[in-house]
Amino acid sequence: MKIVVFGGDGFCGWPTALHLSAQGHEIVIVDNLVRRCADIELEVSSLTPISPISTRLEAWKEVSGRTIGFLNFDVAKEFDRITALFADFQPDAIVHFAEQRAAPYSMKSERHKRYTVSNNVEATHNVLCAIVESGRDIHVVHLGTMGVYGYGGGAAIPEGYLNIEVMSAEGRRVSREILYPADPGSVYHMTKTLDQLIFYYYNKNDRVRVTDLHQGVVWGTNTKETNSDPRLINRFDYDGDYGTVLNRFLMQAAVGYPLTVHGKGGQTRAFIHIQDTVRCVELALLNPPKRGARVQIFNQMTETHRVGELANIVSKLTGAKIQNLPNPRNEAPENDLIVEAKSLVELGLKPTRLESGLLREVVEVAERYADRCDRRRIPCTSVWRQDIDLSVGAKGGE
Amino acid sequence: MKIVVFGGDGFCGWPTALHLSAQGHEIVIVDNLVRRCADIELEVSSLTPISPISTRLEAWKEVSGRTIGFLNFDVAKEFDRITALFADFQPDAIVHFAEQRAAPYSMKSERHKRYTVSNNVEATHNVLCAIVESGRDIHVVHLGTMGVYGYGGGAAIPEGYLNIEVMSAEGRRVSREILYPADPGSVYHMTKTLDQLIFYYYNKNDRVRVTDLHQGVVWGTNTKETNSDPRLINRFDYDGDYGTVLNRFLMQAAVGYPLTVHGKGGQTRAFIHIQDTVRCVELALLNPPKRGARVQIFNQMTETHRVGELANIVSKLTGAKIQNLPNPRNEAPENDLIVEAKSLVELGLKPTRLESGLLREVVEVAERYADRCDRRRIPCTSVWRQDIDLSVGAKGGE
Numbered sequence: 001m002k003i004v005v006f007g008g009d010g011f012c013g014w015p016t017a018l019h020l021s022a023q024g025h026e027i028v029i030v031d032n033l034v035r036r037c038a039d040i041e042l043e044v045s046s047l048t049p050i051s052p053i054s055t056r057l058e059a060w061k062e063v064s065g066r067t068i069g070f071l072n073f074d075v076a077k078e079f080d081r082i083t084a085l086f087a088d089f090q091p092d093a094i095v096h097f098a099e100q101r102a103a104p105y106s107m108k109s110e111r112h113k114r115y116t117v118s119n120n121v122e123a124t125h126n127v128l129c130a131i132v133e134s135g136r137d138i139h140v141v142h143l144g145t146m147g148v149y150g151y152g153g154g155a156a157i158p159e160g161y162l163n164i165e166v167m168s169a170e171g172r173r174v175s176r177e178i179l180y181p182a183d184p185g186s187v188y189h190m191t192k193t194l195d196q197l198i199f200y201y202y203n204k205n206d207r208v209r210v211t212d213l214h215q216g217v218v219w220g221t222n223t224k225e226t227n228s229d230p231r232l233i234n235r236f237d238y239d240g241d242y243g244t245v246l247n248r249f250l251m252q253a254a255v256g257y258p259l260t261v262h263g264k265g266g267q268t269r270a271f272i273h274i275q276d277t278v279r280c281v282e283l284a285l286l287n288p289p290k291r292g293a294r295v296q297i298f299n300q301m302t303e304t305h306r307v308g309e310l311a312n313i314v315s316k317l318t319g320a321k322i323q324n325l326p327n328p329r330n331e332a333p334e335n336d337l338i339v340e341a342k343s344l345v346e347l348g349l350k351p352t353r354l355e356s357g358l359l360r361e362v363v364e365v366a367e368r369y370a371d372r373c374d375r376r377r378i379p380c381t382s383v384w385r386q387d388i389d390l391s392v393g394a395k396g397g398e
Numbered sequence: 399m400k401i402v403v404f405g406g407d408g409f410c411g412w413p414t415a416l417h418l419s420a421q422g423h424e425i426v427i428v429d430n431l432v433r434r435c436a437d438i439e440l441e442v443s444s445l446t447p448i449s450p451i452s453t454r455l456e457a458w459k460e461v462s463g464r465t466i467g468f469l470n471f472d473v474a475k476e477f478d479r480i481t482a483l484f485a486d487f488q489p490d491a492i493v494h495f496a497e498q499r500a501a502p503y504s505m506k507s508e509r510h511k512r513y514t515v516s517n518n519v520e521a522t523h524n525v526l527c528a529i530v531e532s533g534r535d536i537h538v539v540h541l542g543t544m545g546v547y548g549y550g551g552g553a554a555i556p557e558g559y560l561n562i563e564v565m566s567a568e569g570r571r572v573s574r575e576i577l578y579p580a581d582p583g584s585v586y587h588m589t590k591t592l593d594q595l596i597f598y599y600y601n602k603n604d605r606v607r608v609t610d611l612h613q614g615v616v617w618g619t620n621t622k623e624t625n626s627d628p629r630l631i632n633r634f635d636y637d638g639d640y641g642t643v644l645n646r647f648l649m650q651a652a653v654g655y656p657l658t659v660h661g662k663g664g665q666t667r668a669f670i671h672i673q674d675t676v677r678c679v680e681l682a683l684l685n686p687p688k689r690g691a692r693v694q695i696f697n698q699m700t701e702t703h704r705v706g707e708l709a710n711i712v713s714k715l716t717g718a719k720i721q722n723l724p725n726p727r728n729e730a731p732e733n734d735l736i737v738e739a740k741s742l743v744e745l746g747l748k749p750t751r752l753e754s755g756l757l758r759e760v761v762e763v764a765e766r767y768a769d770r771c772d773r774r775r776i777p778c779t780s781v782w783r784q785d786i787d788l789s790v791g792a793k794g795g796e
Contacts, residue, residue, distance in 0.1 A: 079512060110527050114477060117523045118516065121592070125515045129508050135784070155574075156565040164562045164579075167554040169734035176553075178579040181562075182595060190599040194519070194592045197580060201588040205728050205782060330603050336567035384603060386533075 001285065002026045002089060006075050006127065007097030008068075009053050010035045011235045011242075012143060012218065012277055016095060018225035018232065019278035020285070021066045028069035028089055029053075030082075030098070035235075038105065038242070044377040047236040047251060047369045048221060059231035076122040082130040086138070093139040093285050094131075098123045099191065103147070104328070104382035105241040106188035113187045120191035121198070128202040139288040140199075140210045141281060146270045146301060146339065148193045148214065150183025151331060156338040160212070160297025185331055186384065196295075203295045211284040215277065216270030216301030216339075219246040220358065221365055223275045234274070236365065238373065240380030246271060246310055248378075250359060253318035254366030255373050262380070263327035265308020266334025270301035270341075273352040283347040299341040302351035306334070317356055318363060330384040399683065400424045400487060404473050404525065405495030406466075407451050408433045409633045409640075410541060410616065410675055414493060416623035416630065417676035418683070419464045426467035426487055427451075428480075428496070433633075436503065436640070442775040445634040445649060445767045446619060457629035474520040480528040484536070491537040491683050492529075496521045497589065501545070502726070502780035503639040504586035511585045518589035519596070526600040537686040538597075538608045539679060544668045544699060544737065546591045546612065548581025549729060554736040558610070558695025583729055584782065594693075601693045609682040613675065614668030614699030614737075617644040618756065619763055621673045632672070634763065636771065638778030644669065644708055646776075648757060651716035652764030653771050660778070661725035663706020664732025668699035668739075671750040681745040697739040700749035704732070715754055716761060728782040 008017040008029030021027045033053065039045055051059065057068050069089075073081040075098040085091075099120040100106060106116040124142070131138045149157050162180045165173045179200060182193035195212075202208045226234040237243045238251040249259045272280075280300045289296040311322045327333070345351065352358065366373075383390060406415040406427030419425045431451065437443055449457065455466050467487075471479040473496040483489075497518040498504060504514040522540070529536045547555050560578045563571045577598060580591035593610075600606045624632040635641045636649040647657045670678075678698045687694040709720045725731070743749065750756065764771075781788060 079508070083508075110477070110481075110531050113527050114520070114523065118520055121519050122512070122516055125512065129511050133508050154567045155572075156567055156569070162562075162564065164560075166560065166579075169552045169554055169736040171554070174553075176579070181564075181574070181576040181579075184595070184599050186603075187599070190595060193595050197582070197588060197591050197595070201582050201585070205584075338567040 001093060002091045003285065004028050004030060004085065004089065004091045004094040005097065006030045006094060007099065009033055010097055011237065013097040015223040015226050015234050015274060016278045016281050017068055018060060019223060020282060021060065021068050022064060022225050023282060028071065028085070030071045030073060030075060030085070032072055032074040042239060042241060042377070044239045044374060045372060047238050047366060047372055048233045049369065049372065050233060050235055051231045055231050059229045063229045063232065075126055076119045079126050079130065082126055083133055086130055086134040086136065090136065091138055093141060094127060095281055096124065096127055096140060096142045100188065102242045103186035103188040104380055106186055107382040107384055116187050117191055121194055124195045124198050128198060128208055131208055132202065132206045137209065137291060139285070140208060141284045142195065142199065142210065142212045144195065144212045144214045145189065145192050146214050146216050146299065147189040148182050148184060148196060149180060150185050151267065151335040151337060152183060154336040156340070157299065158340050159299050159343055185329065199295050207292055209289050209291060211288065211296040211298065213280060213284060213298050213300040216272045217244050217246065218272055218274050218277055219244065220274040220362055221247070223278055239377040241382065245269070245307055247362065249311055249314040250362040251366040251373070252378065253314050253320035254363050255370045255375070257375060257378055258321040258323035259311045259314060260378065261308055261311050261322055261324050262329065263333050264324065265306060265311055267307045267331065268304055268335050268337040269307065270304050270337065270339050271354065272301045273358065276302060276349060276352050279349060280344050283344055283349060287347050298343045299339050300344060301339055301341055303354060304337050304339060314359065317359055326388070326390050328380050328383045328388055328390060399491060400489045401683065402426050402428060402483065402487065402489045402492040403495065404428045404492060405497065407431060408495055409635065411495040412454070413621040413624050413632050413672060414676045414679050415466060416458060417621060418680060419458065419466050420462060420623050421680060426469065426483070428469045428471060428473060428483070430470055430472040440637060440639060440775070442637045442772060443770060445636050445764060445770055446631045447767065447770065448631060448633055449629045453629050457627045461627045461630070473524055474517045477524050477528065480524055481531055484528055484532040484534065488534065489536055491539060492525060493679055494522065494525055494538060494540045498586065500640045501584035501586040502778055504584055505780045505782055514585050515589055519592050522593045522596050526596060526606055529606050530600065530604045535607065535689060537683070538606060539682045540593065540597065540608065540610045542593065542610045542612045543587065543590050544612050544614050544697065545583060545587040546580050546594060547578060548583050549665065549733040549735060550581060552734040554738065555697065556738045557697050557741055583727065597693045605690055607687050607689060609687065609694040609696065611678060611682060611696050611698040614670045615642050615644065616670055616672050616675055617642065618672040618760055619645070621676055637775040639780065643667070643705055645760065647709055647712040648760040649764040649771070650776065651712050651718035652761050653768045653773070655773060655776055656719045656721035657709045657712060658776065659706055659709050659720055659722050660727065661731050662722065663704060663709055665705045665729065666702055666733050666735040667705065668702050668735065668737050669752065670699045671756065674700060674747060674750050677747055678742050681742055681747060685745050696741045697737050698742060699737055699739055701752060702735050702737060712757065715757055724786070724788050726778050726781045726786055726788055728786070
């Protein structure tokens with residue numbers, strides 16, 4: 001299959017591009033390297049020493065004998081480059097990771113909010129609009145998030161759709177299928193709820209085939225392919241903006257920093273290992289919806305945990321202390337979460353479970369690069385509302 | 399009240415600004431005059447000879463003794479101008495009309511699709527983001543559309559919200575209030591469904607007070623204030639992109655052009671007269687939601703009609719012939735529509751009904767300026783999908 005990976009230099013995009021290349025697909029990565037620029041802005045680096053993209057691609061050619069193409073351009077701003085690529089390469093499918101993906105980053109300032117909105121909405125819209133222009137039947141696989149549903153209702157989350165009853169014009173109750181209602185908890189999550197409606201519209205009006213993967217929080221750092229050469233190593237984000245909760249705990253344990261639990265840790269989230277992420281994307285590519293079918297939505301996660309529970313697991317495994325900090329987010333202190341996620345398993349996913357061997361592996365990666373950690377970048381400094389005061393609890397925790 | 403009218407030079411914005419000024423409010427219009435530029439692009443003019451904005455404002459000062467401020471900038475692109483305005487003028491409320499508002503225009507090409515998305519999403523987001531930055535409690539009144547709901551389901555449309563049942567994590571059925579599900583029928587309508595989620599989020603996270611007016615198709619051209627001096631005259635759009643259905647029929651009758659019904663005319667739409675539009679906006683401004691309350695959504699329409707029915711009414715009134723053309727839109731050939739619209743009436747709206755006197759008045763305006771009509775601009779040339787062929791029925795109709 002010919003596949004374009006938009007955002008193929010990022011934390012999920014890079015291992016996905018390698019995995020798909022290893023499976024024999026012909027891959028072109030499009031990336032403007034903006035994620036690396038965000039590191040410069042935030043004065044932080046990936047804990048793992050990632051190579052420049054050209055070194056990555058050379059190493060992959062040496063290791064695998066396979067070539068991955070690369071184009072540096074901005075999907076949100078350079079529409080004509082997308083249409084030219086579709087005409088030249090004639091892809092069968094695209095994988096769309098080209099979005100700003102950190103909720104805390106999206107909340108840092110008005111500039112970060114506005115960048116996240118314009119980048120994410122225009123990237124998604126450009127990709128769909130370019131597919132329509134191309135006249136080709138290109139399957140879109142998009143990395144969405146479980147977070148579009150919010151965590152307020154303690155709800156059981158189905159795979160994308162819900163049947164409800166509405167009143168007809170004649171006053172009868174009639175059944176109708178709707179997108180499961182959105183309830184975004186940050187500007188970043190809001191952009192993903194906007195994506196859903198853009199997919200809905202282009203699927204309805206232009207019959208674009210779309211699979212939207214509503215992913216949980218990713219943990220782990222390497223996959224089979226990124227482990228095959230040091231120059232292929234994947235990102236490991238540990239900072240308060242881009243670091244995700246379980247990876248942050250594992251890194252904190254490795255460098256002797258207390259595990260930072262925001263609030264009481266009652267938040268339940270869905271999780272997935274990075275190795276399963278790349279496998280899920282492959283399964284989605286191999287199983288597109290039929291032409292004319294609705295947007296296919298899969299919940300891409302393998303288990304749910306409370307944040308505080310995870311801290312306890314990591315603490316037991318490593319002996320690290322736990323520190324409760326004020327929660328910068330505007331969210332319920334605790335929530336339940338039940339997620340229906342049968343589809344990807346039915347398509348062949350063998351879930352990688354959270355177990356001490358794999359957790360230990362991540363700690364070992366973090367220990368190996370512990371001297372690269374800048375401890376000043378560990379705290380989360382973004383706040384969801386100006387009346388949230390991060391200093392109160394920090395004092396309390398001292 | 400101090401009010402900023404974003405998009406205050408347009409078809410709804412201009413009469414609204416005058417009406418609010420006449421009621422004694424202090425008004426600043428912000429507009430980049432892009433609607434006038436679209437006329438240049440489309441090689442068409444308002445049927446009525448509208449004055450330049452500075453002439454309009456001078457005339458209003460002469461007629462009423464009142465001053466309306468004016469700033470020319472792009473709400474979607476010049477964020478810092480918005481924050482500066484909020485700091486200087488310290489508005490109590492803003493009215494947000496600063497969006498590309500024609501569905502056919504939004505479907506003309508990839509460039510028009512992308513402009514509509516980036517302009518509308520960024521304008522709405524910038525306004526909300528600037529309110530949060532200002533720290534002020536500024537009430538947003540936004541012109542939305544009934545079209546966010548689509549016309550496919552033959553549904554009875556409530557005012558914004560619907561109670562549904564979802565499964566809780568414990569497996570119980572629990573009641574939940576959601577935004578009435580969106581089902582956009584064009585890229586333009588899609589942007590208005592995105593607006594809804596942006597309002598939802600900023601209301602939830604930052605407690606911004608918002609009233610979203612889901613308006614029907616506007617007809618009529620002048621209001622009490624725009625009639626008070628020829629230099630204050632409002633736009634009258636008759637072209638295939640910006641002209642709305644009833645005004646197009648009335649103008650077509652005036653210039654001896656057959657009434658162009660797309661498809662069989664079975665589409666039911668909601669309608670409102672421009673005089674009621676300005677009154678509804680005023681009522682919304684006078685009745686903001688309480689701080690902390692959800693987004694207030696009003697259906698802003700006074701009656702529903704089938705398009706074919708309207709053509710028959712205008713034909714009987716004027717003797718004009720009816721011509722059925724292929725429908726450029728991707729929509730059901732007919733639909734029912736029942737709209738709940740009590741709120742604005744309860745707040746004091748006295749609905750202006752479709753009656754022959756008022757219809758005749760619009761025909762008279764059109765007759766007065768009939769020599770300004772370029773008949774080549776009457777047909778709608780935008781198509782919703784490349785496989786819709788406008789030439790087929792046009793031939794059949796000749």
